[in-house]
Amino acid sequence: MPIAQLAESESISDSAKSKTFVFSDEGHTLGNALRCVISSYPDVQFCGYTVPHPAEAKMHFRIQMHKGKAIDALKRGLDDLVQVCDITLEKFDEELKTC
Amino acid sequence: METMNDDKPRVILEEYKVVQNLPRGSTVFTEQFNSKNFKKNFRIVIIRKENYEMEFDMIGIHPFLANTFRRLMLSDVPTMAIEKVHIHNNTSIIQDEVLAHRLGLIPLRADPRLFEFKTSSNEANTEHNSLEFELKIKCSVNKEANKKDSSRVEDMYKNNNVYSKHIKWLPTASQKENLQDSNVGPIDPDILIAKMRPGHEMDMKLFAVKGCGRDHAKFSPVATAFYRLLPDIKIIKEVEGEAAYRLQKCFSPGVITIRNEPSGKKIAVVNDARYDTSSRNVFRYDDLKNCVVMSKIQDHFIFTIESVGALQPDVIFKEAVRILRDKCTSLLDELNLS
Numbered sequence: 467m468p469i470a471q472l473a474e475s476e477s478i479s480d481s482a483k484s485k486t487f488v489f490s491d492e493g494h495t496l497g498n499a500l501r502c503v504i505s506s507y508p509d510v511q512f513c514g515y516t517v518p519h520p521a522e523a524k525m526h527f528r529i530q531m532h533k534g535k536a537i538d539a540l541k542r543g544l545d546d547l548v549q550v551c552d553i554t555l556e557k558f559d560e561e562l563k564t565c
Numbered sequence: 566m567e568t569m570n571d572d573k574p575r576v577i578l579e580e581y582k583v584v585q586n587l588p589r590g591s592t593v594f595t596e597q598f599n600s601k602n603f604k605k606n607f608r609i610v611i612i613r614k615e616n617y618e619m620e621f622d623m624i625g626i627h628p629f630l631a632n633t634f635r636r637l638m639l640s641d642v643p644t645m646a647i648e649k650v651h652i653h654n655n656t657s658i659i660q661d662e663v664l665a666h667r668l669g670l671i672p673l674r675a676d677p678r679l680f681e682f683k684t685s686s687n688e689a690n691t692e693h694n695s696l697e698f699e700l701k702i703k704c705s706v707n708k709e710a711n712k713k714d715s716s717r718v719e720d721m722y723k724n725n726n727v728y729s730k731h732i733k734w735l736p737t738a739s740q741k742e743n744l745q746d747s748n749v750g751p752i753d754p755d756i757l758i759a760k761m762r763p764g765h766e767m768d769m770k771l772f773a774v775k776g777c778g779r780d781h782a783k784f785s786p787v788a789t790a791f792y793r794l795l796p797d798i799k800i801i802k803e804v805e806g807e808a809a810y811r812l813q814k815c816f817s818p819g820v821i822t823i824r825n826e827p828s829g830k831k832i833a834v835v836n837d838a839r840y841d842t843s844s845r846n847v848f849r850y851d852d853l854k855n856c857v858v859m860s861k862i863q864d865h866f867i868f869t870i871e872s873v874g875a876l877q878p879d880v881i882f883k884e885a886v887r888i889l890r891d892k893c894t895s896l897l898d899e900l901n902l903s
Contacts, residue, residue: 495640498632499889
């Protein structure tokens, strides 16, 4: 199970808005990419990540929303990254053909 | 300092500080991320592509993406490398563990995409997850008559140097049919592994597995993969005569050329700032430092990929992008399931 959720001490009504996700076997590579994409969304109040200890293959990813659910922002971020990859591959292949 | 009125986001390199200079319109730094805009603004231009080396530009992307791709190429694209060494005999002066480490660092020619990762180090070697090699060599006195009186080491002894070319591939099961011999083995034949003297002997089996640069640098497919920002130089005040030649010397060769005007004046013009090293030599001259503006385009990345040889540089880049894609899709699937 690569994604888990950190136990929250907040009230239940707010917990969907702000969440910390724990990614196992991920690091700065995915963390920073995802953070940059998600923090550009207008509904996001705060987005940040940390690798709590370099010897532990874990990445904590925090999203706080103005409105909406944190998990939806995460899904949208991942989806955007998939599209970025598709576009990059497509453009790179196009360029490879011409050179 | 002069503001540069164009639509490119720049950093201006001044004498004592670096200044951000964003255009009034939207840039990758200010707008919300959206794949439609990304597709519209993003360009890739391949500058040169050789067997082991490649240079290309990625224009109109945010630095986080450039860095993500770089990190992926360095530490997430897998290759094959020697991981286990069974030493049957080693009477050379190089210790077993040092020798095994040296062998691990030898780049191997084998397409990692044809292999699977080992799930644990205890898993048995199969034709799908490992390659087997043999290194069996013995040093002896050269008895050829015509070389007897020579005192050169290469004449006196046989096999006194152990090179990577002495490593022999032992195909297991159907590997012989599925992998071509020319495609498996050390990439460079002339890597010195050890030096020996008569009586010294090596006999070992080497096992290569698939791995990532994250685990050990020997698995990294690239010697280096790096990016830099496109430099830009503008001459804002005419520089002529002796000063023009002085200005030319302040930058890398080919960056500034001298143009002969019809009036007989020699003035300095920018030829191509791409390969400038952005050295700060101009700031040594009080009369020149106010004539030029040095800047860097912040959304124009010049990528250079130097492959170790197992994969072509363009394949390494595509693999890196695919790995990020696969990571994201598998995480998305998991989120959608829960």
